[in-house]
Amino acid sequence: MAAPMLRWVGRGRLWTFARVDGGSCHRRGAPTGSTSNRIRGQSSVAQQPLYTTQKPRKGEHKWAAVVGLEIHAQISSNSKLFSGSQVRFSAPPNSLVSFFDASLPGTLPVLNRRCVEAAVMTGLALNCHINKKSLFDRKHYFYADLPAGYQITQQRLPIAVNGSLTYGVCAGKKQSQVIPKTVRIKQIQLEQDSGKSLHDDLRSQTLIDLNRAGVGLLEVVLEPDLSCGEEAAAAVRELQLILQALGTSQANMAEGQLRVDANISVHHPGEPLGVRTEVKNLNSIRFLAKAIDYEIQRQIDELENGGEILNETRSFHHQLGCTMSMRDKEGKQDYRFMPEPNLPPLVLYDATSLPAGADPQQVINIDQIRETLPELPRVTRERLVQQYGMLLEHSFTLLNEVGLLEFFQNVIKETRAEPKKVTSWVLNTFLGYLKQQNLAVSESPVTPSALAELLDLLDSRTISSAAAKQVFEELWKGEGKTPGQIVSEKQLELMEDRGSLEQLCHSVMEAHPQVVMDLKEGNPRAINKLIGLVRKATQSRADPAMIKEILEKKLSS
């Protein structure tokens, strides 16, 4: 069966910027130029990384992989694409089903304006040409969670075409450099989601939930400009950020609001493209990357061993980490496309074509939507780099983590500390703690205000950076104390009193005559040990430079 089946795989957790374990993406050579003329903005185009099998043999060819994606994004809308039923995740089964959604005979589709606007907005954000006239078609197949026996989609003339998506992939030794790349967008089409089938193998029955049936989807079709899992993952992540910035889709993969099918083939560069397989229903970015890389390697191995690649649909088994044939198509599926006769052509207007006196409720004005486009992630990152002097890859990280940018901006707003300091604390300390405990930004025990206050204390030299780390650790416990309270309770202020510090140095020297002896006998490094001991005695509250100065003075006297 070709119908999508959604299987839940647990919450995908905080996936960071495209970095794939064991990914074998090697870039080389200049841009191929085959696509560069059409692409706006960034100069880089997809290049084909070359694969080799694990044991290179003599005279062996290199392989290149070609990856194209079809991405289904659920439109964020109160109601479905062609009916007035509500759209809500995890509502009781079959509680959000109109007569049309259940395909009762005689019901007709009525197009949801919000969904059209979302498609136009997404198309504009992805540099697409918006078709002023688009058409709806029926795509037929029998499946239990497709009650009409067909899906209404836009096969012949979709709402948006010929766009591009610029994304970044990590490169360099430490994967710390970001290289911008572009993938062409073939089209964006409006279509209906299907319901969900739950297969109960024990009782050999299938349970159908139609809550999702008829929810509006944006199908974004990418040209096969990608060449590995990492690129695909980065492109999808960028698309996800764009959709979220636009508000056209919540694009939460764990809730099935963003689903990806990947078309994959391998060939020798310069030779015709290979037979492709389709890996369906990838519902986390990590699995997407893994599945693609696995499938590329599988195809190479298969071909190297004299086998052949079947044009088939495969699924990714996330526990085994491999793709498997779904064996669901008996021969080739013929969807018997036909124009949807119950929907007139979808006509959009712009400022020049808008008929005079048109009812604004009855028409959609592309130019008006263009004016409401929010700042896109790429622009946000450029702004961060310019405004705060951070590295581009830092801006990527800030945007990739859900809520991190907002957190960062709130800290910046409330602190006197330098932006670079804030960036470093947010990306290293704060994010490090989150990762370690597998928490989302929204689950953080430390609020932006608390971090801002802490950075202020640091900035005013009230505490040392070592003490600041200690305060942070205390804050992380989430006991509701402010940094100021923690500092005073734990007496973590810098020791400004030179007299008491001299006293402390004196006692340390007295307590460790051996070390003092060592030093005097010509081992200069022994002073570090003394400094360490003094710091420890001050609970890291003293400036190490001052300690050193006092110690040196005492030793030379």
Next chain:
Amino acid sequence: QSGSSLRIVSAALKQGQITPTELCQKCLSLIKKTKFLNAYITVSEEVALKQAEESEKRYKNGQSLGDLDGIPVAVKDNFSTSGIETTCASNMLKGYIPPYNATVVQKLLDQGALLMGKTNLDEFAMGSGSTDGVFGPVKNPWSYSKQYREKRKQNPHSKNEDSDWLITGGSSGGSAAAVSAFTCYAALGSDTGGSTRNPAAHCGLVGFKPSYGLVSRHGLIPLVNSMDVPGILTRCVDDAAIVLGALAGPDPKDSTTVHDPINKPFMLPSLADVSKLCIGIPKEYLVPELSSEVRSLWSKAADLFESEGAKVLEVSLPHTSYSIVCYHVLCTSEVASNMARFDGLQYGHRCDIDVSTEAMYAATRREGFNDVVRGRILSGNFFLLKENYENYFVKAQKVRRLIANDFVNAFNSGVDVLLTPTTLSEAVPYLEFIKEDNRTRSAQDDIFTQAVNMAGLPAVSIPVALSNQGLPIGLQFIGRAFCDQQLLTVAKWFEKQVQFPVIQLQELMDDCSAVLENEKLASVSLKQ
């Protein structure tokens, strides 16, 4: 003026000469007496009586909802009716009770009409005889009319009359029989290729197909979405206009309805003069299969217009002959698609087989659909296959455009209304009809009506005269898109000229008081 029309009985209700409940009961008793016609699949007696009671209250309080308040109507069983079984005369939908009303049904009810029941049809409206439904064929009331019986007595070859009953035509034959036998005052049919006009012609009724987009299809279980329109069957043109007035208008639930193309209400002026009219006679409609009687009536009708001062022109609709084959491709393709939802999962028939979902689908659909439906699904899927789509579906769409343009050209040449036959001949006996299969019959019988659906134009069949056998013959008027009112105005003038006789069913019914009383009522009202 034909017998007891809706307009007249409506006046009687307003004047208190009869109450809605009395009227309802009379119709219910006629439904029982004419049960053998098989016009109704479901008689919604309780619903109708309750509606009559409410209507009666409104009349008593002086709050009548208008011309349709208290008027008994029937609805073809392919319109969804909330709480009332809607079968499409198919095993597939036996027992299916829709949870909502079709927009046209709701509009009738909102106007106070009484829903007498759901009428018989060919399964899923696929046919031209009303003979191919799972509840059996509909019998034409004219089979039992005095006019027809007397003619048959004169014919020495006539066999046993009881087995020699006539078909109604179709597929809205149940609705036609219901109106023709006085069991209601108006009925809804559907018209995809002539399914309202054809039985209207065979049953001596006015059968009106509105412009596509004028009347909502929401709730009409589709045959061909791009050609289906709800049709209206009445005993006179004025009645059709009253019903159209209640039904026409945009529906937010049907995106193919047009926003306010026509001024309401549909009051038809009485044309005093046709001298400014131009009537077109399409020469391609003069086909060899046309019976001489129909041909002669057609030509007489043209002469009538001419003699009254109208301009009568021969026009050409050159692509007419491709209509049947083009319709076949488009109809079966949409049928294949529309029928895909009947899989036994959500509603309707489900087989007992549960080895797999696929096996269940297959058996459910085999058991649920008759041969005609299955045959059309098969052809439709063939035409929609990737390899065939361009050669069949796309070509058929192009031909459809040419056919529609033929009409545009004719109207652009100055023609106001086209005049054509509705059917090749009068109604034939059932035993004669079933000698040919459904496909052949549909192709023959839709010949004059189908192109209109391709072009989305309004058309109406008007009963003209009785044939030598004493059976009704209708002629068709075709108008410009959304010029429904003009079309009906011309039809009304014509109706008045031809004075088509009232069906005489007295011999049929043991107790014909009901009909007679209605006729008395009519005469009372006319004197007012």
